[in-house]
Amino acid sequence: MNKALTALLAILPLAACMAPQSYDQPFDPSYNQPVPMADPVAPAPGVAPVAGISGLQSREPDACHAGDYRHVIGQPGSVIPTLGITRSYNVVEYRGIRSQEYDSLRIVFRLDQAGNITNIDCG
Numbered sequence: 759m760n761k762a763l764t765a766l767l768a769i770l771p772l773a774a775c776m777a778p779q780s781y782d783q784p785f786d787p788s789y790n791q792p793v794p795m796a797d798p799v800a801p802a803p804g805v806a807p808v809a810g811i812s813g814l815q816s817r818e819p820d821a822c823h824a825g826d827y828r829h830v831i832g833q834p835g836s837v838i839p840t841l842g843i844t845r846s847y848n849v850v851e852y853r854g855i856r857s858q859e860y861d862s863l864r865i866v867f868r869l870d871q872a873g874n875i876t877n878i879d880c881g
Contacts, residue, residue: 821862822880831878835869848881 822845830837838849847865850856851873856866860881868877 820880822865824865824878824880827865827867827878831875833875835867835873835875838867838875 852871866881870876
């Protein structure tokens with residue numbers, strides 16, 4: 759500790775000898791002007807435009823016809839197999855883990871802590 763304090767006290771007089779920086783430069787009013795941005799739609803020079811981004815899927819409203827099953831909200835999850843669903847569906851239990859793959863045609867039934875259906879959507 760004493761060595762660090764001694765070194766600091768030895769450096770302080772040297773710092774006082776350093777020449778202060780000069781800020782006598784003339785003010786440039788263009789410094790704070792907004793910088794024009796490149797057109798975000800136009801491709802960069804020498805780069806071919808991309809036709810689409812792979813991996814993205816559009817999310818269509820109620821593509822899975824989840825609205826047809828809204829009448830079972832509030833009922834126990836055990837009624838789901840009795841609904842006669844002919845398309846793929848997924849049951850997500852309270853705080854359950856489910857697949858992150860999005861399928862706009864799959865019906866998703868979400869259950870609460872008691873096992874009752876709280877929400878029905880696509881995914």
